[in-house]
Amino acid sequence: MRMLRLVVLLVALVACGMIVGSPVRAADLKITEMAVTTKISRNNPIDAVRRISHRSVKALYCFTRIVNPGAQETVIRHVWYKDGTMASEQELTVKGEKWRTWSKKPVDAESVGSWRVEAVDSTGKVLKAVEFKVH
Known part of the structure; x- marks a missing residue:
């Protein structure tokens, strides 16, 4: 009987998110x-690209600063779209309450077009998006 009560208590604590290791609710991530940037310096973007020549950089980075209440490890995805078509997707681990992460996309002559990068949580919800053009 005592063991049953302990199991019930543990299940209740996990369901309430009170035990470390329980999943982060996607709605909690902010x-x-x-920003899409030309460089990350000291874990921060140096600029925010809105329009850029493909000749001026070899790669672009999508920087994301996240607040993760509870600081439990989770993942987000950066989904890069060119002219409305998915070009790439990168999974990024979030390991703390205040976390910075970024993905990288090579740039060349084939990159010319309208771009959008979406930050997507583990349920597929778009948390934020940025748009820019490569000419």
Whole structure:
């Protein structure tokens, strides 16, 4: 009987999110900053690209600053779209309450077009998106 009560208590604590290791609710993640940048310096973007020549850089980065209440490890995805078609997708681990992460996309002559990067949570919900053009 005592063991049954312990199991019931553990199940209740996990369901309430009170035991470490329980999944982060996707609705709890908040993106406080998201930018496409030409470079990351000291874990921060140096600029925010809106329009850029494909000749001026070899790669672009999508920087994302996240607030993750409870600081439990989870993942987000950066989904890169060119002219409305998915071009790439990168899974990024979030390991703390305040976390910074980024993905990288090579740039060349084939990159010319309208771009959008979406930050997507584990349920597929778009948390934030940024748009830019490569000419």
